[in-house]
Amino acid sequence: GNSVTQMEGPVTLSEEAFLTINCTYTATGYPSLFWYVQYPGEGLQLLLKATKADDKGSNKGFEATYRKETTSFHLEKGSVQVSDSAVYFCALVNTGGFKTIFGAGTRLFVKA
Amino acid sequence: DTGVSQNPRHKITKRGQNVTFRCDPISEHNRLYWYRQTLGQGPEFLTYFQNEAQLEKSRLLSDRFSAERPKGSFSTLEIQRTEQGDSAMYLCASRRDRSLTGELFFGEGSRLTVL
Numbered sequence: 001g002n003s004v005t006q007m008e009g010p011v012t013l014s015e016e017a018f019l020t021i022n023c024t025y026t027a028t029g030y031p032s033l034f035w036y037v038q039y040p041g042e043g044l045q046l047l048l049k050a051t052k053a054d055d056k057g058s059n060k061g062f063e064a065t066y067r068k069e070t071t072s073f074h075l076e077k078g079s080v081q082v083s084d085s086a087v088y089f090c091a092l093v094n095t096g097g098f099k100t101i102f103g104a105g106t107r108l109f110v111k112a
Numbered sequence: 113d114t115g116v117s118q119n120p121r122h123k124i125t126k127r128g129q130n131v132t133f134r135c136d137p138i139s140e141h142n143r144l145y146w147y148r149q150t151l152g153q154g155p156e157f158l159t160y161f162q163n164e165a166q167l168e169k170s171r172l173l174s175d176r177f178s179a180e181r182p183k184g185s186f187s188t189l190e191i192q193r194t195e196q197g198d199s200a201m202y203l204c205a206s207r208r209d210r211s212l213t214g215e216l217f218f219g220e221g222s223r224l225t226v227l
Contacts, residue, residue: 032214043218089154093214102154
């Protein structure tokens with residue numbers, strides 16, 4: 001079946017450090033891939049997405065590239081801020097599907 | 113666009129009691145989803161509606177759980193005879209039927225604590 005695996009947290013970084021959160025997936029067909037973010041006390045919200053191989057999603061300085069050959073969608077940011085502290089979820093929707101499958105989430109703490 | 117609204121935000125109940133959660137989706141969204149999230153885990157799919165039709169239920173959804181979406185507007189999730197293992201955050205999300213991105217719009221969740 002379809003599944004998403006992401007690196008365990010928490011990840012603790014100092015402000016302005018480089019961030020990578022790894023995400024790999026298992027799916028039939030050609031899924032769309034997503035990163036959602038959950039800030040403290042708020043609901044999940046879409047951070048970025050990519051709908052086909054080699055697409056790069058980007059938003060708020062975050063980027064992720066859809067790599068079909070490695071079935072990966074790693075999240076990166078060149079310089080994190082304290083305000084980026086949140087839980088990040090990698091997710092997929094399979095081709096023609098209606099159901100979003102989420103990874104377990106990775107909590108990020110950024111220290112000033 | 114007022115967003116997805118869920119209530120109550122918090123519910124504490126005793127084992128064996130029934131609880132009901134309500135979700136009001138974004139008005140033009142005809143797909144509505146319920147997910148459950150436990151500590152340290154991602155959201156797990158429970159069930160899904162397209163308009164008023166419930167199209168799929170997860171095996172996670174035991175017969176103590178029932179969801180409805182009368183008239184294709186708001187939805188309710190009822191848990192009968194609650195157990196301590198039902199303690200979790202219950203998330204509602206909605207989207208357009210023909211969304212190009214497949215993006216889900218989530219509410220803030222309803223946290224259930226079963227004592």
